[in-house]
Amino acid sequence: MRFVLLAIVLGFPVLDLYATVRFAAWTGVPVWAWLGASLVAGLLLLRTERLAFRARTVAAMRSEHATLRGLLDSGRKVVAALLLILPGVVSDLMALTLLALPLNVGRSLEPQAAGAGRGRRGTIDGEYRHLD
Numbered sequence: 001m002r003f004v005l006l007a008i009v010l011g012f013p014v015l016d017l018y019a020t021v022r023f024a025a026w027t028g029v030p031v032w033a034w035l036g037a038s039l040v041a042g043l044l045l046l047r048t049e050r051l052a053f054r055a056r057t058v059a060a061m062r063s064e065h066a067t068l069r070g071l072l073d074s075g076r077k078v079v080a081a082l083l084l085i086l087p088g089v090v091s092d093l094m095a096l097t098l099l100a101l102p103l104n105v106g107r108s109l110e111p112q113a114a115g116a117g118r119g120r121r122g123t124i125d126g127e128y129r130h131l132d
Helices: 002-027 031-061 067-085 089-100
Strands: none
Touching: 002 031, 002 089, 031 067, 031 089, 067 089
């Protein structure tokens, strides 16, 4: 089992580079341009996500934002950045697919009260007094 896992881990970059060379020959784009652009994009994404993760962590500690949602979003972007840094077209397509998935759309991942989110939109419950 170890050898199979090792073969997959070591074989994926080799097959990815082979696919990149074939893709570069087909499109006419130099291999170094594709690999360099993907490396720079991955490093920039990793750097900006590092700074954004710090801000999300501070906001979560102040209870301004959901913690689990921020962790999932940061993890997804870090994995995509690492896939962009790996040389190859296949890993770049996997990274772009991972970035394009709408994982953080919808309800909050934090626990909510029993009545939270019910009712019509735009309705605010409360008391008021009319002053003349």
